[in-house]
Amino acid sequence: MTxxxxYQHFEEDHKGSIELGKLADFAVLSGNPLTMPPGQLSQLQVLQTIKEGVVVYQAP
Structure with a gap:
């Protein structure tokens, strides 16, 4: 959540930015989607997913 x-959900005190004490949900990808050729985006893999500071998925 950005x-x-x-802010729209009145949750900016614990979500929305990367700061100590705030929740963080994010995914670790195998490459940078902003710098790779568009034709290769489908080759990106999710390596890890973290929700509220807990790893919920780890690629084998």
Whole structure:
């Protein structure tokens, strides 16, 4: 959830930005989708998913 979305839901005190004490949900990808050729985006793999500070998925 980004800062503006957290603000809209009145959750900016514990979500929306990367700060100590705030919740963090994110995925670790096998490459940078912003720098790779568009035709290779489908080759990206999710290596790890973290929700509220807990690893919920780890690639084998």
């Amino acid at each position: 800062l503006w979305a957290a």
